[in-house]
Amino acid sequence: xxxxxxxxxxxxxxxxxxxxxxxxxxxxxxxxxxxxxxxxxxxxxxxxxxxxxxxxxxxxxxxxxxxxxxxxxxxxxxxxxxxxxxxxxxxxxxxxxxxxxxxxxxxxxxxxxxxxxxxxxxxxxxxxxxxxxxxxxxxxxxxxxxxxxxxxxxxxxxxxxxxxxxxxxxxxxxxxxxxxxxxxxxxxxxxxxxxxxxxxxxxxxxxxxxxxxxxxxxxxxxxxxxxxxxxxxxxxxxxxxxxxxxxxxxxxxxxxxxxxxxxxxxxxxxxxxxxxxxxxxxxxxxxxxxxxxxxxxxxxxxxxxxxxxxxxxxxxxxxxxxxxxxxxxxxxxxxxxxxxxxxxxxxxxxxxxxxxxxxxxxxxxxxxxxxxxxxxxxxxxxxxxxxxxxxxxxxxxxxxxxxxxxxxxxxxxxxxxxxxxxxxxxxxxxxxxxxxxxxxxxxxxxxxxxxxxxxxxxxxxxxxxxx
Amino acid sequence: xxxxxxxxxxxxxxxxxxxxxxxxxxxxxxxxxxxxxxxxxxxxxxxxxxxxxxxxxxxxxxxxxxxxxxxxxxxxxxxxxxxxxxxxxxxxxxxxxxxxxxxxxxxxxxxxxxxxxxxxxxxxxxxxxxxxxxxxxxxxxxxxxxxxxxxxxxxxxxxxxxxxxxxxxxxxxxxxxxxxxxxxxxxxxxxxxxxxxxxxxxxxxxxxxxxxxxxxxxxxxxxxxxxxxxxxxxxxxxxxxxxxxxxxxxxxxxxxxxxxxx
Numbered sequence: 001x002x003x004x005x006x007x008x009x010x011x012x013x014x015x016x017x018x019x020x021x022x023x024x025x026x027x028x029x030x031x032x033x034x035x036x037x038x039x040x041x042x043x044x045x046x047x048x049x050x051x052x053x054x055x056x057x058x059x060x061x062x063x064x065x066x067x068x069x070x071x072x073x074x075x076x077x078x079x080x081x082x083x084x085x086x087x088x089x090x091x092x093x094x095x096x097x098x099x100x101x102x103x104x105x106x107x108x109x110x111x112x113x114x115x116x117x118x119x120x121x122x123x124x125x126x127x128x129x130x131x132x133x134x135x136x137x138x139x140x141x142x143x144x145x146x147x148x149x150x151x152x153x154x155x156x157x158x159x160x161x162x163x164x165x166x167x168x169x170x171x172x173x174x175x176x177x178x179x180x181x182x183x184x185x186x187x188x189x190x191x192x193x194x195x196x197x198x199x200x201x202x203x204x205x206x207x208x209x210x211x212x213x214x215x216x217x218x219x220x221x222x223x224x225x226x227x228x229x230x231x232x233x234x235x236x237x238x239x240x241x242x243x244x245x246x247x248x249x250x251x252x253x254x255x256x257x258x259x260x261x262x263x264x265x266x267x268x269x270x271x272x273x274x275x276x277x278x279x280x281x282x283x284x285x286x287x288x289x290x291x292x293x294x295x296x297x298x299x300x301x302x303x304x305x306x307x308x309x310x311x312x313x314x315x316x317x318x319x320x321x322x323x324x325x326x327x328x329x330x331x332x333x334x335x336x337x338x339x340x341x342x343x344x345x346x347x348x349x350x351x352x353x354x355x356x357x358x359x360x361x362x363x364x365x366x367x368x369x370x371x372x373x374x375x376x377x378x379x380x381x382x383x384x385x386x387x388x389x390x391x392x393x394x395x396x397x398x399x400x401x402x403x404x405x406x407x408x409x410x411x412x413x414x415x416x417x418x419x420x421x422x423x424x425x426x427x428x429x430x431x432x433x434x435x436x437x438x439x440x441x442x443x444x445x446x447x448x449x450x451x452x453x454x455x456x457x458x459x460x461x462x463x464x465x466x467x
Numbered sequence: 468x469x470x471x472x473x474x475x476x477x478x479x480x481x482x483x484x485x486x487x488x489x490x491x492x493x494x495x496x497x498x499x500x501x502x503x504x505x506x507x508x509x510x511x512x513x514x515x516x517x518x519x520x521x522x523x524x525x526x527x528x529x530x531x532x533x534x535x536x537x538x539x540x541x542x543x544x545x546x547x548x549x550x551x552x553x554x555x556x557x558x559x560x561x562x563x564x565x566x567x568x569x570x571x572x573x574x575x576x577x578x579x580x581x582x583x584x585x586x587x588x589x590x591x592x593x594x595x596x597x598x599x600x601x602x603x604x605x606x607x608x609x610x611x612x613x614x615x616x617x618x619x620x621x622x623x624x625x626x627x628x629x630x631x632x633x634x635x636x637x638x639x640x641x642x643x644x645x646x647x648x649x650x651x652x653x654x655x656x657x658x659x660x661x662x663x664x665x666x667x668x669x670x671x672x673x674x675x676x677x678x679x680x681x682x683x684x685x686x687x688x689x690x691x692x693x694x695x696x697x698x699x700x701x702x703x704x705x706x707x708x709x710x711x712x713x714x715x716x717x718x719x720x721x722x723x724x725x726x727x728x729x
Contacts, residue, residue, distance in 0.1 A: 265589075305602035306548055306580075313582060313593050321583045325566045325576055337566035342580050349577045354570045359697050362671035363571035367537070368530045368562035395527070401661065401670060426671060432660030433527055434671055464562060465527075467534020467572065467658075467673035467694070 024050070034078070035180060036238035039230060040278055041074065043184065046093070046177035054093040054177045067107050075105075081236055090116070092175040094168035098124045098143070113171025118144030125165055131158050143169065184228065184282035188212040195234045195275025202231075202276070203260065209281040210255040217283060223248025224283030227255060231270060232278040239270060243315050246307040246343035248287045254308065255281075258315045265316040303346075310342045324349045331408050332417075333369060333463065364406075364426070366436040366464025373461035376437065384443050386425050392462050397429035405439070420446050420458075426466070434466035496633070498543050500692075501700030508679065508686045509652070515543050516633040517651035518626045520681075522640045524655065529561035529641045531658035534572065534673045536607055536639045538694045538701060541574050543635045544604025550597045552582045552590050553609040560611055561641065572673065573696035578604070587616050591625075598628035598636055609639045622648035645680065653681035659691050662705065672696070674704065 001010055011017050027050060035053055038045045041064065044056035057070065064070040071087050078085045088099035090108040098117050099106045101124045108116045117124070120143050122135045134157065140146045146154065147170055155163045167173040188209050196202060206229060217223060225248050231239045243258045263270060314322050323339040326348060330336060340348075357363075377391040386402035404425030411417035420441035428434045441447045441458045449456055499512035506512050513519065519539065523532035540549055551564060566576040582597075584590035590608060597606045608625075610617060617640075626649045629636045638650070645653055659676040673694040679687045692701045 302547070302602035305600050309597060309600040309602075310580065312596060317582070317584060317589050317593065321585070323581050323583070325579070325581070327566070327576075333565075333567070337576070339581070346580075352577055354566070354576055357571050357573065357696060360669070362669050363568065363673070363696065365567040365571050366530070366562075366565055367533055367568035367572065369565035369568065370562040371558060403671070428661055428671065430660075432658045432674070434530075434658065434661075464565065464568070465530030466568075466671060467530050467537070467675070 027051070033237065034083075036240070037077075037232070037236050038074070039181075039238065040189075040232055040280070041070065043181070043187065043282075044177065044179040045181075046179050048093075048097060052097060054097070056093075056177055056179070057089070071105065071107065077236075091171055092168055092173075093177045094165055094175040095171055097126065098169040101126060111171070113169070114147065117169050118142060118147060122146060125162075125169060127158070127162055127165065131162055134158065182284065184284045185222075185286040186213055186216050186224065186283040187280060188216060188282075189278060189280035191278045192276065195272075195277045197272040197275040202270070202272070202279070203256075205279050206259055206281070207252070207256045209279060210252040210259075213281050213283055214250060214252040214255065217250065217286065221288055222286045223250040223289040224286045225249070226284040227258070228280075228282045228284065229259060230280040230282070231272075231276045232280070233272065234274045234277045237273070241266070241270075243311075244319055244343060245311045246346055247304070247311075248289050250289050254311075258311060261312055261315040307343075307346055310346065314341075314343050319343050326352050327354045330411065332411060333365065333408070334371065336365075363466060366434075367467045369464040370462065373438070373463045376460050376462050378437075378439075378460040384423070384439070387427060387437065387460065390437065390460065392435075397431075397433065397435075399427045400430055402427040408438075424463070435462060436464040436466065437462050498545075499700075500539075500542055501695070501698070501702050502690060502692050503703065505677070505679070505688065505690050505692070505701070508688045509682065510685055513539060513543060513635075514651050514684075515635045516629050518622060518629055518636040518638060518649065520638045520640060520645070520648060520650040520653040522643060522645055522653065522655045522680075524642070524644075524657070526561055526642050528657050531673075531675050532639055532641060532656040533561075533564070533609075534694060535654065535656045535675050535677060535692075536637050537569065537572055537574055538673070539637055540605045540607055540635075541572070541699050542701075544578070546575075546578070547602065547604030548578045548580060549605050549607065550580050550582060550603060551607045551609070552584055552593050552597070554587060554590055554611055555583055555585055557609055557611045557641075571696060572694065573699045587614060591616065591621055594636065595624055595628050598625060598634050599632055601632040601634060603634050605635045605637060607637045607639060609641070610643070611641050613643050617646070617648070619647055619649065622650060626650070650681065651683050652679060654678065655680050659704075 001013065007019060031047060031049065031051065031053070035045045035047060038053060038055055042055050042057050042060045046054040048054050061067050061070055064073060067089050071089060075085045075087055086100040086104040088096040088106045090096040090099060090113060091110050095108065095113045095117065098120065099108065102120050106116065122140060122143060123132050125143065135146060140149065146166060151163055154166065164173065168175040190205055190209055196205065225245050226242060227249070228240055228242045241262060243262050245258070249255055310322055319341045322342045324342045324345055325337040325339055326345065328335055328338050374392065378387040379389045380386065381388045386404055387399050389396060389398050402425050405423035407421060407423050409421045410419035422438040422440055424436060424438040426434070426436060437460060439458050439460055443458065447456050447458055496515045497510065497512040498515060499506045521532050521536050523529050564581065569576050569579065582593055584593055587610065590610070594606055594608045597603060625636050655678040657676040659674045661670040661674055664670050675692050675694070676689070677692050678689040681687065691704045693704050695702050
């Protein structure tokens with residue numbers, strides 16, 4: 001049996017064959033999780049779909065006792081999980097991939113790529129079927145044969161992309177990989193001979209990792225604004241928990257506390273299974289920390305306290321739920337304030353300029369504003385006059401006072417600004433409740449009246465409540 | 468009496484003495500609201516570093532109660548940042564807190580951090596956390612509807628946290644009935660009609676019917692309060708809401724006979 005064989009053929013050979021449909025998304029997910037697991041060897045892991053992974057092990061090899069041992073441990077662990085592995089190490093990713101399509105376990109020293117790949121069949125280059133077939137028809141069976149021809153001939157026949165892959169496989173060109181994640185600025189990790197599973201041990205390990213991380217950052221006077229804890233389970237699953245902060249963190253106790261808050265609040269708690277055999281703490285978005293005089297200037301101290309509090313709340317319930325508002329230069333009431341995550345915009349609020357109120361005027365904007373204005377039934381004295389009575393949420397209100405209209409036109413120059421002009425009224429009912437309502441559309445200009453038939457009435461909406 | 472029992476007794480006595488000393492020594496700083504009668508009843512003003520509850524009996528009074536809470540916060544915060552904690556769904560019930568509306572009341576939206584908690588447990592936890600942070604001017608917690616979770620234990624936690632740090636906790640309960648709690652004061656707030664004024668005069672400044680229904684250290688009362696956005700304080704309602712401009716003499720003449728004939 002072989003890859004690409006028709007099912008009928010295979011059934012003829014083996015009548016008891018059990019056929020399963022290919023589940024490409026599950027395959028991709030598996031590849032992702034293997035890539036997560038490979039993070040323990042190097043932060044630079046790239047996917048090579050459908051079934052390959054490239055690991056940039058530059059500078060990581062000595063940690064695992066040399067290339068041979070590193071490859072051995074990767075292959076052993078993956079084989080133990082029931083996967084079939086073929087691996088190769090070479091100076092670039094394309095060369096290694098070319099090798100491991102044919103043979104397993106080759107390690108090619110620098111400068112010997114051409115010799116290593118030249119004996120391999122052209123199919124190892126991973127080109128499309130048409131290219132492989134074309135090469136074979138031209139009598140070029142091995143990569144060495146193809147390399148011996150002029151590159152311009154190959155390009156003319158098979159395209160520049162193929163020539164580039166050929167050059168990379170021969171080690172003549174560099175083949176950078178595209179890592180899945182941005183490598184963090186600082187990494188510290190802890191491996192455990194005996195997997196750990198209890199909360200106290202996990203917390204203690206995180207604390208000591210935090211101390212190590214802070215020490216590493218302190219040498220360069222830096223603090224991190226993004227922290228990631230990766231928990232590597234013995235069965236290969238990896239759980240990544242990230243915490244963002246508004247100010248660069250330089251204190252191990254703060255990191256410790258943030259992670260405690262985050263771990264407590266997880267909707268699906270950390271499941272150690274049979275235990276974690278490695279925990280890693282990585283710091284990203286690191287910044288140089290400017291030391292400030294803290295004891296004398298109360299303002300600096302207050303700001304520090306506030307941003308630390310916001311970080312803690314954000315760690316527990318999510319950064320998007322803690323917001324500050326920035327003013328937007330617009331007349332449309334629902335767009336006047338822009339909510340932004342407080343963690344990253346706290347500094348911007350102090351310089352924000354909100355429109356000043358007019359002295360001596362009562363509030364002209366409601367204190368509570370409905371994100372979605374609610375339709376109401378209105379009886380108005382004259383067609384474009386203020387409302388006399390209205391029904392909102394099944395309760396009737398008689399208008400005692402009304403002021404308006406304040407006419408607000410929609411922003412037609414924006415893609416989502418195609419609305420009708422609104423005439424806002426400030427009204428007060430017989431109980432003293434104060435409302436902000438509007439009539440949607442101008443009578444003669446925006447609402448088309450039919451030639452003969454009933455008059456089209458504009459709709460009214462409740463938009464806000466005054467204190 | 469055996470030695471062990473004497474020992475226990477002495478220990479308990481000591482504990483009570485310490486508790487009482489803590490209560491007595493805990494002298495609350497007070498901030499005047501600006502409304503003289505209310506300040507007199509409150510013995511100088513609203514206590515900071517304590518829990519205050521503001522109730523709106525129905526959803527339609529939510530804005531009035533919100534205005535009252537914002538006013539209290541503006542009084543106690545003294546230009547320090549504020550945190551407003553609310554549940555996710557409250558926005559649909561009575562609208563979101565509008566920043567332009569806040570600015571119109573004289574508060575600076577720059578100083579406000581809004582937390583949208585997924586549920587009441589998180590909201591309470593966040594409030595307790597925030598109350599521990601002494602950089603804040605006040606923590607406002609908006610809770611919608613009746614709930615079992617805001618019992619004596621929960622309110623005691625908030626009170627203790629507020630006492631510890633000196634940050635004032637303002638609890639806004641909308642569409643809820645008062646239950647026992649450890650709050651320093653409890654208010655029931657309704658909106659009050661604007662005074663009758665001439666058509667050309669401005670109307671619509673926040674005018675609230677604030678009823679102090681519980682006061683741990685004094686009397687209760689009920690007042691009409693007006694919030695003055697420019698002065699950023701409460702005040703008594705204007706005594707004479709009639710237009711200040713004198714009516715022309717001949718008009719008064721005309722009005723006189725008509726009233727007689729009626």
